[in-house]
Amino acid sequence: MSLEIRNLHASIPEREILRGLDLVVPKGEVHAIMGKNGSGKSTLAKVMAGHPGYEVTSGSVLLDGEDLLGMEPDERSRAGLFLAFQYPMEVPGVTIANFLRAALSARLKEGAEIDAVAYYKSLYAKMDALKIPREFTSRPVNDGFSGGEKKRCEILQMAMLEPSYAVLDETDSGLDIDALKIVSDGVNALRGPDRGFLVITHYQRLLNYIVPDVVHVMVDGRIVKSGEKDLALKLEADGYDWIEKELAAA
Amino acid sequence: MSTETKPDIAIDRSVGDFSYDVDYAYDAGVGLTEATINYISDVKGDPEWIRQFRLDAYKKFLEKPMPTNWASRDLENIIFENIRYYLAQGQQPKRSWDDVPEEVKRTFERLGIPEQERKFLAGVEAQFDSEAAYSNIKAAVGEQGVIFVGSTEGLHKHPEIFRKWFGKVIPTGDNKFSALNSAVFSGGSFIYVPPGVKVKHPLQAYFRINAESFGQFERTLIIADEGSEVMYMEGCTAPKFETATLHSAVVELVALKGAKIQYITVQNWSPNVFNLVTKRGLAMEDAEVKWIDCNIGSRLTMKYPGVVMKGRRARGEVISIALAGDGQHQDTGAKMIHAADETTSNIVSKSISLGSGRATYRGMVHVPRHLKGCKNNTECDALLINSHSRTDTYPAITVRGQGNACQHEASVSQISEEQIFYMQQRGIPEGAAMSLAVNGFVNDLVQQFPMEYSVELKRLIELEMEGSVG
Numbered sequence: 001m002s003l004e005i006r007n008l009h010a011s012i013p014e015r016e017i018l019r020g021l022d023l024v025v026p027k028g029e030v031h032a033i034m035g036k037n038g039s040g041k042s043t044l045a046k047v048m049a050g051h052p053g054y055e056v057t058s059g060s061v062l063l064d065g066e067d068l069l070g071m072e073p074d075e076r077s078r079a080g081l082f083l084a085f086q087y088p089m090e091v092p093g094v095t096i097a098n099f100l101r102a103a104l105s106a107r108l109k110e111g112a113e114i115d116a117v118a119y120y121k122s123l124y125a126k127m128d129a130l131k132i133p134r135e136f137t138s139r140p141v142n143d144g145f146s147g148g149e150k151k152r153c154e155i156l157q158m159a160m161l162e163p164s165y166a167v168l169d170e171t172d173s174g175l176d177i178d179a180l181k182i183v184s185d186g187v188n189a190l191r192g193p194d195r196g197f198l199v200i201t202h203y204q205r206l207l208n209y210i211v212p213d214v215v216h217v218m219v220d221g222r223i224v225k226s227g228e229k230d231l232a233l234k235l236e237a238d239g240y241d242w243i244e245k246e247l248a249a250a
Numbered sequence: 251m252s253t254e255t256k257p258d259i260a261i262d263r264s265v266g267d268f269s270y271d272v273d274y275a276y277d278a279g280v281g282l283t284e285a286t287i288n289y290i291s292d293v294k295g296d297p298e299w300i301r302q303f304r305l306d307a308y309k310k311f312l313e314k315p316m317p318t319n320w321a322s323r324d325l326e327n328i329i330f331e332n333i334r335y336y337l338a339q340g341q342q343p344k345r346s347w348d349d350v351p352e353e354v355k356r357t358f359e360r361l362g363i364p365e366q367e368r369k370f371l372a373g374v375e376a377q378f379d380s381e382a383a384y385s386n387i388k389a390a391v392g393e394q395g396v397i398f399v400g401s402t403e404g405l406h407k408h409p410e411i412f413r414k415w416f417g418k419v420i421p422t423g424d425n426k427f428s429a430l431n432s433a434v435f436s437g438g439s440f441i442y443v444p445p446g447v448k449v450k451h452p453l454q455a456y457f458r459i460n461a462e463s464f465g466q467f468e469r470t471l472i473i474a475d476e477g478s479e480v481m482y483m484e485g486c487t488a489p490k491f492e493t494a495t496l497h498s499a500v501v502e503l504v505a506l507k508g509a510k511i512q513y514i515t516v517q518n519w520s521p522n523v524f525n526l527v528t529k530r531g532l533a534m535e536d537a538e539v540k541w542i543d544c545n546i547g548s549r550l551t552m553k554y555p556g557v558v559m560k561g562r563r564a565r566g567e568v569i570s571i572a573l574a575g576d577g578q579h580q581d582t583g584a585k586m587i588h589a590a591d592e593t594t595s596n597i598v599s600k601s602i603s604l605g606s607g608r609a610t611y612r613g614m615v616h617v618p619r620h621l622k623g624c625k626n627n628t629e630c631d632a633l634l635i636n637s638h639s640r641t642d643t644y645p646a647i648t649v650r651g652q653g654n655a656c657q658h659e660a661s662v663s664q665i666s667e668e669q670i671f672y673m674q675q676r677g678i679p680e681g682a683a684m685s686l687a688v689n690g691f692v693n694d695l696v697q698q699f700p701m702e703y704s705v706e707l708k709r710l711i712e713l714e715m716e717g718s719v720g
Contacts, residue, residue: 049671049675050671050674050675051671052667052671053667072674072679072680073671073674073675074674074675074676074677074678074679074680074683076675077674077675077676077677078677082675083675085672085675088672089666089668089669089671089672090669091669091672091673091686091687091690092690092691093689093690093691093692093693093694094686094687094689094690094693098686099673099676099686100676102676102678102682102686103676103677103678106676106677106678106679106682107677140690157676161676161677
């Protein structure tokens with residue numbers, strides 16, 4: 001069981017961003033992708049989730065063997081893929097409670113309904129764990145939230161939707177150290193044999209808290225190097241130049 | 251669809267989209283002449299002053315031009331000669347559900363009215379075409395001296411109150427359609443709330459158009475005597491027919507010193523209906539008139555609820571939501587006429603345009619030079635769902651004199667692709683994401699509706715959105 005990306009090519013008009021990307025995240029593991037700005041990390045996250053602004057020209061993305069690329073974004077979500085956004089969108093007037101309820105209802109059989117009491121019990125427990133004040137249930141999604149509140153809210157959504165694979169896109173950006181710890185604890189609490197994570201980050205710092213099983217390096221729309229967690233430390237210390245040199249020499 | 255298992259909703263498009271053959275006991279035929287008006291007056295047993303009122307109004311109707319110099323030219327497509335102006339089952343409104351004719355009952359049962367009544371309502375006045383076919387008022391309200399009857403019964407049985415205010419808030423010649431209504435009106439509600447009585451539960455009426463090419467011209471008059479409070483709700487559905495149908499109501503509200511009236515409309519007309527309604531309230535000293543108005547459906551709606559603040563510290567408010575679906579035009583707004591010192595008015599208007607739907611806001615705020623301490627706040631927000639939608643705002647604000655304040659804010663927004671993608675990423679299908687976003691846009695206004703109406707409104711918006719996406 002795995003999230004498997006094979007030879008993925010994706011473009012925006014007139015420019016190819018993913019250029020034959022291969023990556024396998026087995027269920028139960030945490031993989032990190034590091035790379036410079038513009039290497040295509042966020043594009044990968046959006047393409048996997050089915051953002052309409054990108055065109056996939058070849059390749060495949062399989063979630064436990066199921067082809068994601070033929071699905072609508074909402075179908076991919078219901079198939080088990082979650083994306084924690086780098087810049088979560090505001091949805092004015094729609095409260096967090098109603099939003100998550102709609103998301104959970106979409107997973108039920110036609111005609112079935114969410115049990116309101118159980119729903120709020122579960123929601124409150126998860127909010128408490130993420131130190132999100134309970135009055136946030138009646139606040140519109142991301143509307144007027146600070147950067148840290150938005151990121152915690154993303155993790156809350158992940159906790160409620162219980163995906164089989166989660167992609168975290170620069171979840172550490174804009175977080176102070178306290179918020180980083182809360183968010184990391186939230187992610188670590190969801191780690192387990194039934195879930196795979198792909199953590200996209202620019203900085204090694206996050207990986208001190210969410211310790212990955214494998215670190216991948218992305219350059220120009222491809223995974224060019226993979227290694228254990230020490231690779232992240234080396235990238236932090238030495239930068240990416242040595243990898244580019246290695247590539248040029250190869 | 252079973253009526254027993256529909257607890258929380260009274261009307262929606264799928265429920266309203268049907269009609270039964272009904273044998274009309276009275277039918278004024280097609281077209282409008284003095285003879286038609288005399289026929290209506292004869293059948294209804296009008297007192298002479300009402301007959302004269304109708305005939306005078308008919309003259310004014312003929313004199314008044316169509317307001318196409320500022321309004322939609324689509325009005326020219328109304329063929330007055332092809333409309334039936336009066337149809338009725340019988341003259342006496344039925345008080346017991348058992349007495350209501352079978353076809354009519356089936357229609358209402360599909361609309362869920364009896365359940366509504368059992369659950370929340372102090373009284374139900376359900377209008378079937380021209381006459382109230384079923385009307386009932388609960389003992390509690392009756393004991394307080396509240397009168398809640400059809401307009402015909404009101405003018406016959408309570409002439410001393412009826413005649414004093416009828417046609418006084420909206421003069422016959424206010425506009426072409428108020429003149430038309432005044433000539434041929436039938437049905438609608440008459441409510442009188444005695445001094446100091448606060449009616450706890452909302453009074454409610456359902457209007458429904460059943461016959462093809464039939465105009466509905468109901469006339470509602472509500473008088474809240476000094477220090478009293480009342481909330482009135484109307485819901486409207488109409489079955490779909492090929493030929494255009496005209497709905498042209500007149501609603502007059504009178505809030506005497508210190509009284510409060512809230513008038514709530516949730517309207518879901520079928521897309522061939524011309525809905526041309528004149529609504530105005532008079533607020534005396536310390537009185538408050540609040541219109542909460544939701545317009546969904548119809549071919550063309552023109553409706554600008556107004557408040558004339560005639561007494562010191564009177565307050566007027568219009569909260570409106572308009573949803574213009576594909577091919578529809580919602581031309582709505584508000585009129586606030588400040589006619590005393592320290593009067594305040596508030597207008598909040600939100601419109602949604604889908605597909606080729608068009609939303610127009612027209613707001614008139616008038617504060618003359620000699621007044622002091624008057625305030626108006628106007629907010630109007632438009633949401634466009636796709637590129638060929640259209641929205642226009644025509645504010646007409648005249649605020650003169652010193653110490654009067656007026657604030658006007660307007661915004662136009664769109665639901666972005668990124669927002670929809672974000673919601674879809676959580677598993678919510680595109681159509682549901684759209685309606686969630688639209689419901690979010692109007693959410694702060696919907697919360698002002700009574701619970702059962704806000705649920706219904708949410709469902710109506712979802713139904714509209716389903717048709718427009720995918």
